[in-house]
Amino acid sequence: MKEILTEKQLNPLASIEDWEDDLLKRYPEETKEKEEYRNYEDSERVDTVKEFYKLNHTYQTFDFVTKKEEEFLKFDKREMSLWEAVDFLNTLVDDSDPDTALDQLQHLLQTSEAIRADGHPDWFVLTGFMHDMGKVLCLFGEPQWAVVGDTFPVGCQHSDKIVYPEFFKENPDSTDERYNTKYGVYEPNCGLDKVKMSWGHDEYLYQMMKEYLPEEALYMIRYHSFYPQHKENAYDHLMTEHDHRMFKWVDKFNPYDLYSKVPTPPDAKALRPYYEDLVAKYLPSTLKF
Numbered sequence: 001m002k003e004i005l006t007e008k009q010l011n012p013l014a015s016i017e018d019w020e021d022d023l024l025k026r027y028p029e030e031t032k033e034k035e036e037y038r039n040y041e042d043s044e045r046v047d048t049v050k051e052f053y054k055l056n057h058t059y060q061t062f063d064f065v066t067k068k069e070e071e072f073l074k075f076d077k078r079e080m081s082l083w084e085a086v087d088f089l090n091t092l093v094d095d096s097d098p099d100t101a102l103d104q105l106q107h108l109l110q111t112s113e114a115i116r117a118d119g120h121p122d123w124f125v126l127t128g129f130m131h132d133m134g135k136v137l138c139l140f141g142e143p144q145w146a147v148v149g150d151t152f153p154v155g156c157q158h159s160d161k162i163v164y165p166e167f168f169k170e171n172p173d174s175t176d177e178r179y180n181t182k183y184g185v186y187e188p189n190c191g192l193d194k195v196k197m198s199w200g201h202d203e204y205l206y207q208m209m210k211e212y213l214p215e216e217a218l219y220m221i222r223y224h225s226f227y228p229q230h231k232e233n234a235y236d237h238l239m240t241e242h243d244h245r246m247f248k249w250v251d252k253f254n255p256y257d258l259y260s261k262v263p264t265p266p267d268a269k270a271l272r273p274y275y276e277d278l279v280a281k282y283l284p285s286t287l288k289f
Contacts, residue, residue, distance in 0.1 A: 005055075010143035012051040016092065016135060019148040022049045023258060026163070027231060050164060056145035057167035060198040062154045062179055068146065068199040073207050075288035077140050082130065082279050082287060089136055108132060109266040112275075114256050126278050127217040128256055131224060134201030134208075136289060151198045151225045153235060156184030161234035163227070182237065191240040192223070200225065212283050219246040220253040230254070 013019065080088065089104045112128035137147045150163050157180055158168040173179040186195060197203050206222035213221075228234040230250050239247075 005143070009055060012048055012055060013144050014048065016138060016144050016148045018048060019052065019144075020258065023150075023227070027227070027258070029255070029258070052145055052149065053164040054167045054170075055143070056149045056198075057158075057162075057164065058170040059145065060152075060154060061171060061173045062185075062196065065154050065196055065199045072137070072140075072204060075208065078289045079286050080289060081285060082133075082283060083276075085133055085136060085287065085289065088139060089133065092135060092138060104132065104135075105268055106265045109268060109271060109275075111256050113266055113271070120252075122278055123214050123217050123282065124220075124253075126282055127213065127220050127253065129275060129278070130209075131205070131221055131253075131257060132201065134203075134205035137201055137204055140289075146199050147201050149198075149200060149225070150227045151200055151202055151223075152228050153186075153195045153238065154198055155179050155196050156186055156238070157182050159228050159232075159234035161228045161232035186238055188237060189240055190238060192238065192243050195238055197222070197226070202226075208287060208289070216246065216249040219249055223247070223250050224253055224257060226250075 078088075086105050086108070092104055108129050108131070111131065112125050115128040116125045135147055138144065152158065152162050154173065155178075158165060158171070158174065162168075168174050178185060202222055202225050206218055209221060210218055223230065229236075229239075230247055236244075
């Protein structure tokens with residue numbers, strides 16, 4: 001970012017959860033009517049979400065992502081246990097949410113408990129429990145549009161299937177001949193492991209977890225916000241057959257993330273021993289953030 005941005009430009013949303021509320025409107029669960037979702041005034045919410053994506057699409061360039069990787073993938077900001085990270089994340093309690101007063105821990109537990117109730121493997125349950133941990137980036141001073149939002153590849157042409165594609169006209173990569181062709185810096189069907197994604201909580205947590213969790217879980221974490229692909233199939237030309245097979249796990253995960261919120265809070269105290277054992281099974285006692 002060359003210019004200094006205002007607080008409103010850094011954080012246009014009332015809460016980072018507003019992005020997920022917008023997802024519910026764009027991809028509603030078939031069993032619910034639109035009016036059953038969160039009760040916001042559409043005009044106000046549309047304006048803030050549009051401003052969010054205008055900033056996201058303007059500043060998420062190949063160079064920006066590279067710089068963020070250099071800054072944050074050293075994991076030198078803070079060392080915490082997963083439980084300390086949960087407490088840290090709980091300072092992001094969403095006072096603007098009209099449907100729930102649940103803190104971040106309770107949202108994570110709702111996701112993971114829904115997964116556990118359906119009998120999925122324990123690593124899948126753990127993935128649900130920790131999938132939003134990367135949102136601690138907000139607490140390290142990152143702007144909302146560099147933490148949440150639909151993700152997409154950088155370094156190649158922006159798909160018109162990305163939400164608000166018209167805002168990419170202000171993105172310098174759109175006029176850079178290195179990056180504005182269908183394949184850009186990539187080769188056909190090179191595989192997503194060779195593709196640089198827009199910066200946010202998904203990529204950050206993936207890089208933190210890649211030594212500890214099964215590949216299926218890592219795909220869930222890294223690509224659960226990659227809606228242009230798993231909802232719109234916009235980037236088949238960069239994916240391998242292996243990527244397509246693994247995206248079946250991403251598809252399994254996403255309904256739990258989007259549609260598991262219920263008004264009754266989970267009993268965090270009663271559940272904690274189970275999750276302490278689960279975390280200890282897969283992760284070290286402390287993690288570097």
